[in-house]
Amino acid sequence: MKGLTREQKIFLKVARAYVGEERPEISFRFAFDGVPQPVIGSGSRIVDVSFHNAERLFQRIFLEGNMGLGEGYSEGLIEVKDADYKEFLCICVYAVSPRILRQLSIFDMIAAVRARAGVYFSRPRENATIDNHYSLSDWFENDDDSNTFFHYWLDRDHRMYSCGKWDPETKTLEESETNKLELYAKRMGIDGNSRGKALLDLGCGWGGVLFFMAERFGVRAKGLTLSSAQHRFITKEIQRRHLQDLVTVELRNVHDMEGTYDYIISIGMLEHISDFDDLYAKTARALNPGGQALMHSIYSESWFYKADRWFLKYIFPYGACPNFSSNMRYFRKYFSVVDPQKLPHLSYPKTLDAWFANFCKAEPKIREHLQQNSKVKDVEFAIRTFKHYLAIASVSLTFSGFVGHTLVKEPKVHS
Numbered sequence: 001m002k003g004l005t006r007e008q009k010i011f012l013k014v015a016r017a018y019v020g021e022e023r024p025e026i027s028f029r030f031a032f033d034g035v036p037q038p039v040i041g042s043g044s045r046i047v048d049v050s051f052h053n054a055e056r057l058f059q060r061i062f063l064e065g066n067m068g069l070g071e072g073y074s075e076g077l078i079e080v081k082d083a084d085y086k087e088f089l090c091i092c093v094y095a096v097s098p099r100i101l102r103q104l105s106i107f108d109m110i111a112a113v114r115a116r117a118g119v120y121f122s123r124p125r126e127n128a129t130i131d132n133h134y135s136l137s138d139w140f141e142n143d144d145d146s147n148t149f150f151h152y153w154l155d156r157d158h159r160m161y162s163c164g165k166w167d168p169e170t171k172t173l174e175e176s177e178t179n180k181l182e183l184y185a186k187r188m189g190i191d192g193n194s195r196g197k198a199l200l201d202l203g204c205g206w207g208g209v210l211f212f213m214a215e216r217f218g219v220r221a222k223g224l225t226l227s228s229a230q231h232r233f234i235t236k237e238i239q240r241r242h243l244q245d246l247v248t249v250e251l252r253n254v255h256d257m258e259g260t261y262d263y264i265i266s267i268g269m270l271e272h273i274s275d276f277d278d279l280y281a282k283t284a285r286a287l288n289p290g291g292q293a294l295m296h297s298i299y300s301e302s303w304f305y306k307a308d309r310w311f312l313k314y315i316f317p318y319g320a321c322p323n324f325s326s327n328m329r330y331f332r333k334y335f336s337v338v339d340p341q342k343l344p345h346l347s348y349p350k351t352l353d354a355w356f357a358n359f360c361k362a363e364p365k366i367r368e369h370l371q372q373n374s375k376v377k378d379v380e381f382a383i384r385t386f387k388h389y390l391a392i393a394s395v396s397l398t399f400s401g402f403v404g405h406t407l408v409k410e411p412k413v414h415s
Contacts, residue, residue, distance in 0.1 A: 203269025
């Protein structure tokens with residue numbers, strides 16, 4: 001290893017431990033600035049990864065964690081096939097596994113843990129809002145162009161931007177999203193007898209829940225969103241589907257909900273708020289007698305969890321996974337019945353993998369779309385940023401966290 005930096009040596013040690021403990025069927029071939037390293041592993045599947053400006057890159061990774069890793073990949077300093085990128089990222093994420101750490105010296109262990117943790121801060125970039133992501137307002141002047149970008153890789157049937165329900169027999173992204181919607185309708189008691197009843201979707205995305213519940217069950221569905229692009233898409237879809245009497249959408253903060261409803265649902269929105277006490281109190285007051293609500297979210301079980309600053313900067317301003325235990329306390333404060341359940345194991349990694357595959361398949365069209373219709377100055381950086389997001393999220397959610405859906409009813413407070 002003569003000539004390698006300490007960070008590079010530690011990385012190779014972690015890679016050897018990872019292959020030995022987790023993936024013996026894989027071999028890694030790394031090259032630092034064109035200099036190949038001895039092959040790690042004896043598996044038949046070979047993953048080639050080349051690092052450019054390697055000394056500085058690994059300094060950034062060990063100092064900044066995912067910020068250095070993500071920016072390094074987006075800058076083209078890490079070359080690896082799309083199909084293999086997740087395998088490489090597993091080394092970085094699993095670096096803090098006890099089975100990996102026990103094979104390192106105490107000093108190397110400290111360095112590995114620090115690299116995995118990175119440097120956290122609590123605020124996103126200045127003036128950022130959630131509309132920066134869901135409308136990509138930094139990228140596009142036209143909301144239709146923003147919608148086109150997302151629809152290249154989300155599911156075709158519902159355009160759901162949240163975890164699907166992957167049962168053992170589920171084969172496609174579209175099936176997984178339909179599975180989820182059918183499950184949530186069943187949990188809330190929405191069936192053929194629900195025609196004409198009122199549903200509110202908090203953070204309604206591109207309307208997948210609204211259209212499913214209205215078209216299948218005749219439910220009157222209203223959605224709230226802060227994304228101008230999503231609002232525009234749903235408004236046009238209402239006209240196209242002739243659902244003016246059943247579906248409405250408003251540009252409104254969920255904390256400002258108005259009216260009362262038989263069903264309230266939220267899928268993937270809790271990760272973008274912080275005042276759960278206020279939201280659940282207002283949800284309780286907005287339910288009609290006998291009504292119920294269902295909240296779906298990625299949950300963290302760690303009290304030491306902090307939002308990753310790369311995600312805050314590039315993907316989700318103000319985004320973070322709520323803590324499961326504290327959320328249950330808030331639910332029980334306002335509801336007599338609180339029934340949390342989990343989606344099947346690895347449902348979100350499978351969803352993210354499907355999005356990643358769709359994104360890579362559509363990459364030539366996405367690149368052309370960005371070049372012709374966006375304000376993006378560095379299209380390759382932008383594309384690789386989204387690929388890193390989908391891949392690192394899949395690996396991270398395999399390692400920790402889970403997706404839960406909590407049914408609540410019998411409010412303790414009333415309007």
